[in-house]
Amino acid sequence: MTSNTESYSRDDIIADHILTRLSVKSLLRYKRVCKSWRDLIKSSSFIRKHFDNESTGTRKIVVKFGVDYETSPLPTRQVHLYLLPDNIISGCVPTHQRIYYCDGVNDFRNMVGPINGIFLLENGHFLDVRFAWWNPAIKQCRVIPNIEFDVEENFEDCCRSLGIGFDKTNQDYKIIYFRTFNIKFTSVVYPKIFTALYSTKNDSWKFLEPNFSHESQISSSQNFTYQNGVYYWLASSNVRCDKENAYSVLAFDFETELFEIMPGPPIPGEYWATLVLRGKSIAAMASKDMSKAMTAEYDIWQRIGENNWIKVYTVNPQIPFHMPNGMWEYDKYVYELTQNYRLMCYDQNAKQATSLGFDFFIRLLSGFAWPLDYKESLFPIPLRTENPTEKDTDEYFFRKY
Numbered sequence: 360m361t362s363n364t365e366s367y368s369r370d371d372i373i374a375d376h377i378l379t380r381l382s383v384k385s386l387l388r389y390k391r392v393c394k395s396w397r398d399l400i401k402s403s404s405f406i407r408k409h410f411d412n413e414s415t416g417t418r419k420i421v422v423k424f425g426v427d428y429e430t431s432p433l434p435t436r437q438v439h440l441y442l443l444p445d446n447i448i449s450g451c452v453p454t455h456q457r458i459y460y461c462d463g464v465n466d467f468r469n470m471v472g473p474i475n476g477i478f479l480l481e482n483g484h485f486l487d488v489r490f491a492w493w494n495p496a497i498k499q500c501r502v503i504p505n506i507e508f509d510v511e512e513n514f515e516d517c518c519r520s521l522g523i524g525f526d527k528t529n530q531d532y533k534i535i536y537f538r539t540f541n542i543k544f545t546s547v548v549y550p551k552i553f554t555a556l557y558s559t560k561n562d563s564w565k566f567l568e569p570n571f572s573h574e575s576q577i578s579s580s581q582n583f584t585y586q587n588g589v590y591y592w593l594a595s596s597n598v599r600c601d602k603e604n605a606y607s608v609l610a611f612d613f614e615t616e617l618f619e620i621m622p623g624p625p626i627p628g629e630y631w632a633t634l635v636l637r638g639k640s641i642a643a644m645a646s647k648d649m650s651k652a653m654t655a656e657y658d659i660w661q662r663i664g665e666n667n668w669i670k671v672y673t674v675n676p677q678i679p680f681h682m683p684n685g686m687w688e689y690d691k692y693v694y695e696l697t698q699n700y701r702l703m704c705y706d707q708n709a710k711q712a713t714s715l716g717f718d719f720f721i722r723l724l725s726g727f728a729w730p731l732d733y734k735e736s737l738f739p740i741p742l743r744t745e746n747p748t749e750k751d752t753d754e755y756f757f758r759k760y
Contacts, residue, residue, distance in 0.1 A: 379405070380414040383496040383735045406737045410475060419443040419687050420733040421455070421702065421715065422470055425723025436464040437723060438757060440495065442733075447691065449709040452716040459495055461757045470729060471523050472583060476736025479523045479534060480756055485516050490534065491756045492559070496735035500753040501742070502760060506536065506564045508553040514540035517548055520577045522590030524613035531560040532741070533613045535590065539573055548573055556616060559741050569618050571609060580634045581685040582731060584641060588613050591641050593623060593634045606632055606643075608662075624660035624668035636732075637661065638689045643668070650697070652680045657692070676705040678712050685730045693730040702728060 378386065378400065386409070390397040399405050409415060421441045428434040440459035447453050468488075469481035476496055482489045490503040519538035526533055537554035541547060554567040571594070578593040585591070594609045605628030608621040624643045626632045632645040643660040657674040674692055681694040681703070690707040693715075700723065702715040720728070750760065 375408065379409045379412040382415070383737055386737065387497065400737065410734065410736045410738065415734065416445065417732050417734045418445065419447070420458075420731050421717070422729040422731060423717070423720060423723060423726065424464070424467055424728075425700075425720070425726025427722050428724060429722055435462045436467070437462045438464050438467060441717070443715070447687075447704055447706075447713065447715075449706045449711040449713050452714050455716060461754060464757045465759065467757060469521065470731075471521055473731070473733060474523060474525050474532065474585070475738040476734055477532065477738060477740060479521070480753075481521065482756065482760055486510065488519075489756075489760050490557075491753075491760070492532065492740045493753055493756075494736065494738060494740060495753070497737060497739070498753070499740050500751055500756055501740045501747065502750045502756060503534070503557060504562065504564065506555050506557070508538075508555070510540060510553070511549075513543040514549065515543045517541045518577065520579070520592060522585070522592070522611055524585055524588055524590050524611070526613045527588060528614050529560060531558055533558055535567075535611050535613070537569060537577075567616070571618060571620055575609070577609060578633045580636075581644060581683060582636050582729075584634045584636050586636070586639065586641060591634055593632055593643060594620070595628065595632075608634070608641075622666045622668075624662075624670075626658070626660070630658075633683075635686050637671075637686065642671070644683065644686075646683075649683065650681055653677050655681070657683065672707065674705065674707055676703070676712050678703050678705070684728060687730060687732065695728055700724070700726075700728075702730070 386400050390400050421443065423439040426434050426436050438461045439457060441455040442458050443455050444453050466482050466484065468483065470478050472478040476494055478493045480491045480493050489505060492501045517539040522535045524533055534557040537552050539552055540549045542549055550573050552569050552573050554569050555564045556567055557564045574596060575594045580592060590611050592609045593606055595606050604625050606623035606626050608623045610619045610621060626645040630645045630647050631649045632643055635642050635644050641662040645658045646655060648655050659671045659674060660668045661671045662668055676692065676694060678694060680697045682697060684693045684695050686692045692705045694703045694705065696703060700720040702717050703712045704715055705712045
């Protein structure tokens with residue numbers, strides 16, 4: 360006869376040394392084996408152990424949105440997610456596996472994240488902007504209530520910025536969303552930053568009053584610039600100049616729900632610049648001749664401590680006309696060729712550019728691509744009610760919402 364102590368020990372061994380090493384797909388299948396395994400796999404402690412297990416490491420993915428004009432009878436708007444190998448070898452075109460596809464997509468705009476394997480999806484434009492949380496590994500999607508700012512009729516869209524984070528103290532996924540508007544038929548920015556914070560736990564938005572100028576230009580980051588409960592953006596004045604230190608860093612803490620402005624890297628105002636996540640650290644990418652064929656150079660600045668920056672190196676990918684799209688790890692930079700929409704990965708250590716093999720992207724026009732780091736998870740999206748509605752699916756969000 361097995362004692363309770365022996366039984367628990369055996370269960371711990373199964374959980375820690377076998378089940379936590381398996382893929383989410385396998386675990387979803389094993390939930391049907393027996394009640395004890397189902398309860399174990401659904402438990403918050405197991406979900407955390409599985410996510411933290413090194414054998415289920417971070418993977419490289421590419422998200423692609425575009426319009427295929429070669430489909431009949433009408434062009435189709437499509438979203439693709441592709442999984443790439445852990446190691447991309449310079450000079451060798453990597454294989455890729457499509458892990459998600461949706462056509463008939465409506466007005467898809469953005470995909471932010473992930474946090475604990477969960478992404479934020481964004482649809483719409485101007486005042487009609489919609490959001491949803493999405494965990495593709497467990498096929499769970501939750502539509503978020505719309506946010507309505509009190510704007511005037513003579514407004515038109517200017518700029519908008521978005522960040523997501525996890526409040527560990529309150530165990531709450533949050534969204535920070537802020538935007539500015541121009542006065543119609545002018546280039547004058549209305550002197551207010553419209554800002555709102557969404558709490559998944561409360562399933563509601565609340566308005567905030569930020570402490571930075573409405574004239575600030577906030578740059579979208581090249582990848583997910585989130586670290587230890589804080590989201591970061593690069594900011595500058597709306598009037599660029601040649602002086603050094605034209606850029607600052609804007610940060611939002613999801614626990615204190617406060618913005619902070621920090622010194623940025625010493626990048627001249629005439630340079631294009633943005634933030635990236637280099638490894639697990641905040642960094643900046645800057646260029647005076649961005650996108651220029653063969654000769655474009657990108658300075659990489661690493662943030663050290665709170666307010667110090669050092670220039671790590673300069674990247675010269677020596678590829679045709681392109682747009683920088685982001686980076687993986689510490690030294691792999693992804694660019695999209697402007698002529699054919701193919702993606703190239705430049706390895707700074709090997710000093711070599713490698714095609715990522717997405718030749719058919721030339722068919723997907725009027726879109727964009729994101730290289731992201733992704734670790735699949737069993738983390739559920741907190742429910743508003745016990746039963747999700749028919750709107751709480753990825754297909755509904757992409758196609759109808």
